[in-house]
Amino acid sequence: MIDKYAVFGHPINHSKSPLIHGMFAAQQDQLLEYTAVDIAEEEFEQRVEAFLQEPGKGLNITVPFKERAWALAAVRTERAELAGAVNTLWRDESGSIRGDNTDGAGLVADLTCNHRIQLDKSRILLLGAGGAARGVIKPLLDAGASELVIANRTLSKAQLLVSVFGPVGSSNHQISACDFQHLPEGNFDLIINATSAGLSGETPDLPVHLMNEYTICYDMLYGTSETPFCRWARQHQASKSLDGLGMLVEQAAESFLIWRGIKPDTAPVIEALRQSLGQQ
Known part of the structure; x- marks a missing residue:
């Protein structure tokens, strides 16, 4: 059988x-x-x-x-x-x-094994606070991220995830929440798009100060053509713009x-x- x-x-x-x-x-x-x-x-x-x-x-x-x-x-x-x-x-x-x-494990494996991205001691911006974001937070922290900022249009949803995941794992990481209007200053090593905005063709309205020439951008979505988030990242000279395939x-x-x-x-x-x- x-x-x-x-x-x-x-x-x-x-x-x-x-x-x-x-x-x-x-x-x-x-x-x-x-x-x-x-x-x-x-x-x-x-x-x-x-x-x-x-x-x-x-x-x-x-x-x-x-x-x-x-x-x-x-x-x-x-x-x-x-x-x-x-x-x-x-x-x-x-x-x-x-x-x-297995979603978070899949993300971390793609980043570290397929793209050779170092997550240990990295500073990560996670866009979105829905189910896609929630599924990857613990694996990202377990992989050694030193700082994880969860940004969402509705601040309370991002704050809820901080309350859930803040006590998880070691004390060697910092996890915080913000809305899209109050993103922190400074450059991130990795920006992950966990929103579904790209499904409707929307591009992110994000300040360029979030990244520099070393920042890697990753969209959890994929498609037959470049996603709007990957296009935004490439146009703003991200080090890499990767999709979620x-x-x-x-x-x-x-x-x-x-x-x-x-x-x-x-x-x-x-x-x-x-x-x-x-x-x-």
């Missing part, structure tokens, strides 16, 4: 996950089936419970169900607990549904490792996806 995996979401037809996990399986000689399933909102919990029976071995969860997956998981990893969202589900030996959030593949690799006990080689998968999107 072939082990079955899937990604649940709504809508789901845009998902690259079946392609990514199919390449992982072929690369590692793993026999499995991975599909994308569009789930009606009222059926989510029932469909998860039903899927995670033999031969259903694991699920990825995407919008709008990550928070509900968090609530459904009987056991959650620390990073999932803090993120308030789960993107990876499976049953353990006792039959309990376990949940993890590598993060997508790396978070999938982390899920694959949880389920199959094997970490796939992500580099050829990222390259194949870039070619399929028409990126050079």
Whole structure:
């Protein structure tokens, strides 16, 4: 019987996950089936419970169900607990549904392994305070960031994340909140866009004093063409402007490792996806 995996979401037809996990399986000689399933909102919990029976071995969860997956998981990893969202589900030996959030690990792996970016003692500006931002804060702090500033249009949302993550980890980092009108002076080593503004073609209205010629800009979004944030970064002479395609593949690799006990080689998968999107 072939082990079955899937990604649940709504809508789901845009998902690259079946392609990514199919390449992982072929690369590692793993026999499995991975599909994308569009789930009606009222059926989510029932469909998860039903899927995670033999031969259903694991699920990825995407919008709008990550928070509900968090609530459904009987056991959650620390990073999932803090993120308030789960993107990876499976049953353990006792039959309990376990949940993890691999987004932050995917981001850190893309930054450090694929782009050779030093996060230790770095000064990071994180744009946005929604679920995408919340999922990556602990991994960034764990990677050694010395200062993390969370900027959001609504200040109270950024302050909430500071209250949640401020006590986490070592005392060697500083975490603070601001709105977009009161961004701190000085240059950042890394600026990460975790907002969804780029989906509507918006470019960030940010002061240029945030960066210098050494600043790296990273957009958690990706597309068939340059994202508005990456375009803004390039036009303002950022050292690098990077999109989130590598993060997508790396978070999938982390899920694959949880389920199959094997970490796939992500580099050829990222390259194949870039070619399929028409990126050079």
